[in-house]
Amino acid sequence: MADAPVAIVGGGPVGLALAIDLALRGVNSVVLERGTTLHRIPKGQNLTQRSGEHFRAWGVTEAIRAATPIPRAFGNAGLVTYGTLLSDYSYDWFQRSKVGDYYHALNERLPQYRTEEVLRARAGELDQIDFRTGARVIGMRTGADGVVLEVERAGGVHSLTADYVVGCDGARSLVRDLAGIGQEMDHQGPRMALLVFRSPELDRLLERFPGKSIFNVMNPEMEGYWQFLGRIDLDGGYFYHASVPDGRRGRTISADICMRWWVRNSSCVSSISGSGICVSAMRSVIARGGCLSPGMRPTAIRPTAVMG
Numbered sequence: 173m174a175d176a177p178v179a180i181v182g183g184g185p186v187g188l189a190l191a192i193d194l195a196l197r198g199v200n201s202v203v204l205e206r207g208t209t210l211h212r213i214p215k216g217q218n219l220t221q222r223s224g225e226h227f228r229a230w231g232v233t234e235a236i237r238a239a240t241p242i243p244r245a246f247g248n249a250g251l252v253t254y255g256t257l258l259s260d261y262s263y264d265w266f267q268r269s270k271v272g273d274y275y276h277a278l279n280e281r282l283p284q285y286r287t288e289e290v291l292r293a294r295a296g297e298l299d300q301i302d303f304r305t306g307a308r309v310i311g312m313r314t315g316a317d318g319v320v321l322e323v324e325r326a327g328g329v330h331s332l333t334a335d336y337v338v339g340c341d342g343a344r345s346l347v348r349d350l351a352g353i354g355q356e357m358d359h360q361g362p363r364m365a366l367l368v369f370r371s372p373e374l375d376r377l378l379e380r381f382p383g384k385s386i387f388n389v390m391n392p393e394m395e396g397y398w399q400f401l402g403r404i405d406l407d408g409g410y411f412y413h414a415s416v417p418d419g420r421r422g423r424t425i426s427a428d429i430c431m432r433w434w435v436r437n438s439s440c441v442s443s444i445s446g447s448g449i450c451v452s453a454m455r456s457v458i459a460r461g462g463c464l465s466p467g468m469r470p471t472a473i474r475p476t477a478v479m480g
């Protein structure tokens with residue numbers, strides 16, 4: 173007999189969502205998450221109204237709202253600019269709230285680690301979910317009683333058998349590989365680097381765009397890839413991602429070098445000679461070396477945070 177009806181490999185947003193959904197239908201599951209602490213990458217920030225409808229079904233709407241660092245009244249729309257961030261050419265973008273009337277829930281904007289915190293807390297309330305951290309799946313095979321997973325945890329390896337195994341283990345899924353499910357397309361394109369930093373100066377610079385939280389700069393030099401800047405909170409927290417220059421791909425480069433490259437080539441180029449505010453923002457970022465706010469990794473950024 174199997175140890176569990178369902179084993180979910182990966183306790184990210186998809187694995188947690190599945191476990192909660194199953195639990196609310198009376199199905200028990202074991203969630204195996206290799207991490208022991210939550211990551212601090214502010215990805216997955218823009219969540220649609222459809223996701224909001226799921227949140228409502230899972231009973232987390234209020235908790236998600238409470239975890240959102242940018243108040244709804246501030247706005248979470250986007251802006252596309254041409255050439256540089258402060259260019260004269262721009263248009264409104266990402267006005268998802270405009271289609272709100274077609275849904276039964278609102279769209280949300282919060283860093284993925286906050287969403288995961290909320291989902292973990294909800295999972296903890298449901299007896300049907302056995303959420304195990306520090307549990308890395310390293311093998312999978314079909315056994316007489318179901319699917320057998322080899323799980324590395326607390327320095328040892330043990331087996332766990334389930335009627336069903338679901339691979340929710342992210343873009344480089346081991347479960348997908350072990351199940352022999354191939355990938356015919358590579359959506360990964362150029363290497364992208366993600367920079368997380370805090371800059372009150374940039375807050376002031378962006379006051380000219382009320383209600384906007386995400387900014388895309390279309391720069392012809394980027395060959396169709398956006399330079400993407402977004403607020404994480406209203407306290408100077410930002411993420412910035414763009415493709416990594418050719419010569420630097422495939423290496424770990426320091427945040428400092430990233431920033432220097434971007435200061436010369438990024439959306440802030442014109443504002444360096446223009447207002448000077450942005451360069452001071454970037455300088456303050458550089459001056460802090462790691463350019464990351466407390467609690468975030470301060471040293472190197474590996475330009476392998478690949479964007480799909």
Ligand SMILES: Cc1cc2nc3c(=O)[nH]c(=O)nc-3n(C[C@H](O)[C@H](O)[C@H](O)COP(=O)(O)OP(=O)(O)OC[C@H]3O[C@@H](n4cnc5c(N)ncnc54)[C@H](O)[C@@H]3O)c2cc1C
Nearest residue numbers: 182183184185186204205206215216217218308309341342
């Ligand atoms: C910079 C960036 C920005 C993004 N912005 C957005 C956005 O604005 N909106 C949006 O909708 N999406 C966005 N995304 C995409 C979104 O983050 C992903 O779609 C989402 O993380 C997928 O969730 P997941 O649970 O499938 O995988 P993951 O979040 O990758 O979670 C997988 C989990 O599985 C665990 N795991 C992996 N292997 C094993 C193993 N062998 N054993 C046990 N555990 C394992 C990992 O530790 C991890 O916790 C962004 C992604 C990036 C990188």
